[in-house]
Each structure stands twice: as C-alpha cells, then as structure tokens.
Amino acid sequence: MSDKDRILFDKQIEVRWADCDANQHMRHTAYSDLCAHTRIAFLNSIGLTQAWSQEHRIGPVLFKEETEYQQEAHMGDALRVTVEAGEPTGFSKSIRMRQHLYSADGQIAALHRCVIGWMDLDKRKIVTIPTPISERFPVDVDA
Numbered sequence: 001m002s003d004k005d006r007i008l009f010d011k012q013i014e015v016r017w018a019d020c021d022a023n024q025h026m027r028h029t030a031y032s033d034l035c036a037h038t039r040i041a042f043l044n045s046i047g048l049t050q051a052w053s054q055e056h057r058i059g060p061v062l063f064k065e066e067t068e069y070q071q072e073a074h075m076g077d078a079l080r081v082t083v084e085a086g087e088p089t090g091f092s093k094s095i096r097m098r099q100h101l102y103s104a105d106g107q108i109a110a111l112h113r114c115v116i117g118w119m120d121l122d123k124r125k126i127v128t129i130p131t132p133i134s135e136r137f138p139v140d141v142d143a
Helices: 028-045 050-056
Strands: 007-014 058-069 078-085 094-102 108-120 125-127
Touching: 007 028, 028 058, 028 078, 028 094, 028 108, 050 058
Parallel strands: none
Antiparallel strands: 007 078, 058 108, 078 094, 094 108, 108 125
16 A cells, blocks of 8 residues: 555644754654644544534544654754554544654654544543544444
8 A cells, every 4th residue: 555545634844943852853742743733634624623523512532642753853844744544443432543754855754653532522421433534544343
C-alpha cells in the first residue's frame, strides 16, 4: 500500500518559536501539539466540527498517545503532518490513529500513535464511534 493510499489527511505546519526549547530544537510536547492540531483539522474536514459536537453532545477523547522521534525539527522548518488509520483496537468504541511528521525533504521526523474514543458530553460515558470515523477507520466489533 502506498503512502497516498494510507493517508486520510495531511497538513503543512511551520515550526514556531514557541514550539522550541532551550536546546534550539522542537520540544517533545510540541510534536503532540502539532498532531492534535492536525487531528482536529481532519475531524473538521469530515464534518465533525465543534458545532457538530455540540449538536450531538459527543466529543473526542484521547486514551493514549506515544511518539517516536527520528530527526530534529527547528524553528522555521516546514513539517507535513499526516493522519492515517491504525490497526483496530479490539474494542468497538475506540480507534487507533497513526500520524507521521515529515521534514521538507520528505524524511520522517517523528511517528505518533494514539488511541481515541468519543464521549457523551452529558453522561460522561464512552459511546460508539461516530459514522464519519467508522467509515474511515477499522473498528472491531466487541466479542
């Protein structure tokens, strides 16, 4: 499967001064911040906007995230951040998402993985994955 077939969404982002640390490279938590920013842009692009969330009274919740760092990024660098479907979680109420951060020369700067579910904002309970997500991500049916 080619990169184009796996990638559901991508976004170009410039590393800002606020993303960097005293060692003059992008701080580790900034990688997570850029991935979260890209995930929200992806959700918006498929209609799961803030207004949709308020209307349906459900919103995304992050269960787990991890990042593998491959190469430094510095202030002013252009990064391409992707959203891709990960392997099924084994649970019908969560998905696994992968994201790559690519440097301008196409090299992988980092690989980010997360597990996400959706929560009923009133009952504070995890709910079934919204259809616009289940159509794009492999979801296991609970045994």
